[in-house]
Amino acid sequence: MLTKQFSTQVCEVELVNDDEFISFFEKNYGLFCNHLLSIKGEISAKVESFLQQKGYKYIQNVELPKGKLKEGLEKEIEKVRQEAFLERQELEAKVAKLSNKLQQNLKVMDSLVRSGQELKVDGDLLLLNRVNSGATINVSGSLIITQIVEGSIRCNGDFMMLKASPKANIVFHGVEVDNDYLKDRLNRVELIENKIHITPVLKETNWA
Amino acid sequence: MGIVIAVISGKGGVGKTTTTANIGLGIAMNDKKAVVVDFDIGQRNLDMILGLENRVVYDIVQVMDGEAKMKQALIKSKVNENLMFLAASQTKDKTVLDSAKIKNLVEELKEEFDFVILDAPAGIESGYEHTIEFADAAIIVVNPEVSSIRDADRAIGILDSKSQKVKDGEDVQKHLIINRVNPAMVESGEMLKCDDILDILNVPLLGKVPEDRAIIEASNQGKPVITDNNSEAGKAYKRIADRLCGKDVKIPEFVAKKGGILGLFKGMFK
Numbered sequence A: 001m002l003t004k005q006f007s008t009q010v011c012e013v014e015l016v017n018d019d020e021f022i023s024f025f026e027k028n029y030g031l032f033c034n035h036l037l038s039i040k041g042e043i044s045a046k047v048e049s050f051l052q053q054k055g056y057k058y059i060q061n062v063e064l065p066k067g068k069l070k071e072g073l074e075k076e077i078e079k080v081r082q083e084a085f086l087e088r089q090e091l092e093a094k095v096a097k098l099s100n101k102l103q104q105n106l107k108v109m110d111s112l113v114r115s116g117q118e119l120k121v122d123g124d125l126l127l128l129n130r131v132n133s134g135a136t137i138n139v140s141g142s143l144i145i146t147q148i149v150e151g152s153i154r155c156n157g158d159f160m161m162l163k164a165s166p167k168a169n170i171v172f173h174g175v176e177v178d179n180d181y182l183k184d185r186l187n188r189v190e191l192i193e194n195k196i197h198i199t200p201v202l203k204e205t206n207w208a
Numbered sequence B: 001m002g003i004v005i006a007v008i009s010g011k012g013g014v015g016k017t018t019t020t021a022n023i024g025l026g027i028a029m030n031d032k033k034a035v036v037v038d039f040d041i042g043q044r045n046l047d048m049i050l051g052l053e054n055r056v057v058y059d060i061v062q063v064m065d066g067e068a069k070m071k072q073a074l075i076k077s078k079v080n081e082n083l084m085f086l087a088a089s090q091t092k093d094k095t096v097l098d099s100a101k102i103k104n105l106v107e108e109l110k111e112e113f114d115f116v117i118l119d120a121p122a123g124i125e126s127g128y129e130h131t132i133e134f135a136d137a138a139i140i141v142v143n144p145e146v147s148s149i150r151d152a153d154r155a156i157g158i159l160d161s162k163s164q165k166v167k168d169g170e171d172v173q174k175h176l177i178i179n180r181v182n183p184a185m186v187e188s189g190e191m192l193k194c195d196d197i198l199d200i201l202n203v204p205l206l207g208k209v210p211e212d213r214a215i216i217e218a219s220n221q222g223k224p225v226i227t228d229n230n231s232e233a234g235k236a237y238k239r240i241a242d243r244l245c246g247k248d249v250k251i252p253e254f255v256a257k258k259g260g261i262l263g264l265f266k267g268m269f270k
């Protein structure tokens, strides 16, 4: 069996006065010409010939399955909206809390760290400059360094982002990281189930 | 009021004393009044390079201690009368230095001279810290090799934290001189490239001085190489001194001398 499903607009109307009916559908032809009219009441010959002449499709005294009334639908939508809104607010508050925590402990620095200098940071560090040979960086949190590292790094945070740094001495959670694995332009180093994972974030362009 | 420039390097033997003498003389040749001061207490050297070792009567420590007047201790250069020299003490060691006394001495020299150039001792100990304490600017001398760069980096870190100017919230001017550049070795990759050095140290380049035997000859004769117009090192120091005096002088690339016409062309196009 083959079935097809259409959705079409229905206009339900009670026919009491023929002239009133005809003038209404005459005036609003543009609005209702593609509707299915569901007419309650007796259809006179006058009305019938009007409908035929205009090409209106109609049914008579049929009890149609009813959807929801407009107001009911709107109320329901409003309710769902409200719930979604509350949920989002809650999420946003959570994110704000987290990022507040981050920002309070996040140190952003743009100065070169020179030989003999030791930089100790309690929290996260974003460093936008080099770490020269003989310099030491010690962070309790996560660490991002956007320039080359030739000195020592001690990091105990969730992750590190480092450039390929063949001369660096890197210790992550007490384990020395073999910098042969830091091959790419930017590498993510993290501790997952007691194992150090190194994933390239920005790959070295391969021109070959 | 003059400017006080400390000549520093971290690592020893890279050319601080040679640079101090030549820059001092070069500034004097620009008709500016300069004094070069040997801060390498206990290991004086500058007197020999200037050919003035037999003229030293009083030294810096005696001036600071009030045993001698500044006028008595200053020695005029044989080559240019705009250049004066103040010798280090040979008998005492650097522990005799004291901040207040150094400050007085430096202030007194600043009144008198346009450029007060202090030749720092090697290393980063107290003698070095005293040299940079009241400096307005520093000339950092490096050789194009890693240990020199690393030690200079260390010295700059100390300069940036311990000099009076920085403590007062100002900047100490910094200039870099790369000394003993051997073009053939740079080309073959045996020496660090200039750009790499500048990346690591992040200090503007004041000039490059090539490896040149004329420097050793000049030291032996007690006549700084800048007086030798035919030597590459002498010309390089002349350009550096001119730049310090505010002249806009380009920094040329040194190119390895090679036999044949190809080498010549390469030199011309670089």
Ligand SMILES: Nc1ncnc2c1ncn2[C@@H]1O[C@H](COP(=O)(O)OP(=O)(O)OP(=O)(O)O)[C@@H](O)[C@H]1O
Binding pocket: B009, B011, B012, B013, B014, B015, B016, B017, B018, B019, B040, B045, B120, B121, B122, B179, B180, B181, B209, B210, B211, B212, B213, B215, B216, B219, B233
């Ligand atoms: N460009 C050069 N070419 C050849 N020889 C050089 C050059 N520069 C310096 N030298 C030589 O290197 C040696 C060390 O130079 P100098 O005494 O100036 O170094 P310094 O940094 O003052 O040393 P110290 O740290 O012991 O005081 C000297 O014998 C000098 O002649």
Ligand SMILES: [Mg+2]
Binding pocket: B016, B017, B018, B040, B045, B119, B120
């Ligand atoms: Mg010296």
